[in-house]
Amino acid sequence: MSRLFATLVAAVLLGSEASGKTxxxxxxxxxxxxxxxxxxxxxxxxxxxxxxxxxxxxxxxxxxxxxxxxxxxxxxxxxxxxxxxxxxxxxxxxxxxxxxxxxxxxxxxxxxxxxxxxxxxxxxxxxxxxxxxxxxxxxxxxxxxxxxxxxxHFSAEETGLHSFYFLLLLAYFLACCIYIQPLCQALRKGGPMHTVLKVLSTALALQGCSALCNYIHLARYSRDGTGFPLMGSLAELWDMVSQVSMLYMLLSLCMGWTLSRGRKPQSRPLQWEQSPASTAVAVGGVITQGVL
Structure with a gap:
């Protein structure tokens, strides 16, 4: 799985094109x-x-x-x-x-x-x-x-993107200040929701990284019209990984991973390293996101 992830990272970083109006x-x-x-x-x-x-x-x-x-x-x-x-x-x-x-x-x-x-x-x-x-x-x-x-430097359809990502980062920062301590306490306690909290926390963290990379790219774009293409590619990468992690959780729930305290799980969550089908789903999801 680590080799697959490294290949996807290289494909995103090397295959993406920079778009700038300089x-x-x-x-x-x-x-x-x-x-x-x-x-x-x-x-x-x-x-x-x-x-x-x-x-x-x-x-x-x-x-x-x-x-x-x-x-x-x-x-x-x-x-x-x-x-x-x-x-x-x-x-x-x-x-x-x-x-x-x-x-x-x-x-x-x-x-x-x-x-x-x-x-x-x-x-x-x-x-x-x-x-x-x-x-x-x-x-x-x-x-x-x-x-x-x-x-x-921004064209008409890009107007406001810089401000949007600034406000989005501000919202992430305020949410972290409010919820980081209760979230850490819940993760330390464990329990039936422990894995779900970890997956959701990871997905939100990746979305925050994506927003930060987009903001850095657009901040430079506003000055020179070219931006920081590497940051734009990283933003797309973190966004795709975040969506794949959410797909992992949803597929696990569909396969019978129960969240109830009163019932025992009927099956284990999907194991990407051991299941060829789940690996194919992950690769297909990443490729689809990359094409879109």
Whole structure:
């Protein structure tokens, strides 16, 4: 079981992708030609003034290639069915890339709007264009804060997450201060509810660790738009382990593990190390949670 757990930990930490709105990467002419515009990212701007900032490491090469960023409001569902030239002409904003830094303001909208960012150059719609060197870039997507300044890294659908996890951690802290002593006394006494209390306490502790990791990730995300991806992965891991532990308890109850003082248990709780079926259920639960 320990080997299985270690494998799952490695899969979660190494297989997860970081999602942040400070995007770094390479503008590739070949990718832009194959995809009729290289997809860079999506971002949901709020109703206020948004800002797109693009910084280049080699602006001279970008200018020679006539590089540009194309911004589409993600209401055009038929973009993939258009020809290359038609697709490029449908952009709501075109940002020519010829300097080290370019700023583009997104006009106010009555409601949050999702925008798609593509990259194109003069060879995007040419079948036999010459392949150029890649250009490294940094792209910042910013929403307006409460003062109207474009300094907020969170997209519209992520607004309030940082405050939510702060309040959740505060609730966990207050609950620990109130219930930790009675819980420890109950665990020391033992009794028929002893195992249930241990499982529930473990699940709540793992949920608290998940909330803490999410808060650390979002606290850094609010400053740089990238966050701490490792903490985000750990948060998902602790959440999955917590749910599997609850699944263990529920399956044990279904298999006849009684909680009554007046009756003897008809069967032992599920033993993950000895039961192939329970191991399969645990693995299936973790994989399902990972996919979701």
């Amino acid at each position: 995007v770094t990467g390479l503008f590739r002419s070949e990718a832009a030609r194959q995809e009729n515009g290289q997809f860079i990212t999506k971002f949901m701007f709020q109703g206020g003034n948004g800002l797109v900032v693009c910084r280049l490491e080699n602006p001279l090469l970008a200018a020679q290639r006539e590089s540009r960023l194309l911004l589409y409001q993600d209401l055009d569902s038929d973009l993939d069915n258009l020809s290359c030239s038609q697709r490029l002409s449908r952009a709501h904003f075109t940002i020519p890339l010829s300097q080290e830094e370019h700023n583009q303001t997104i006009p106010p909208h009555s409601s949050p709007s999702l925008w798609r960012v593509l990259y194109a150059d003069r060879g995007t719609c040419q079948e036999n264009s010459v392949t150029h060197s890649d250009v490294r870039f940094t792209l910042l997507m910013l929403n307006a804060d409460s003062a109207g300044n474009p300094l907020e």
